[in-house]
Amino acid sequence: MLRWSDPHRLAAWLESDERASWHARIEGVATEIGSERQSTSGMETWFNLPGTTVQAPPRWKMVLTTFLGAYPFTLLIQWLVTPHTGAWPLLLRAAVFPVSCCCRR
Secondary structure, X not given: OOOOOOHHHHHHHHOOHHHHHHHHHOOOOOOOOOOOOOOOOOHHHHHOOOOOOOXXXXXXXXXXXXXXXXXXXXXXXXXXXXXXXXXXXXXXHHHHHHHHHHHOO
């Protein structure tokens, strides 16, 4: 698995002498199953099964899935926590949601 900050840096790595050297070292030990490369942005991998290559779902499905996952939680936080933090300074109130998301894990 490779992750790069932008496609240009990924392309530079894929064509680099260093990468070719590493591939030469592992020849016979590991092989690529296919020449197909799959680029993902992150969340579409939620829909892949291990050992399979699945085309990423359309962007609208990803937006809908994200909304349906985040909205109920945001609503719950607003309903349960916000009434108790009304007198707090804005910066502290704004920190409640990110902190509660981290604590959920």
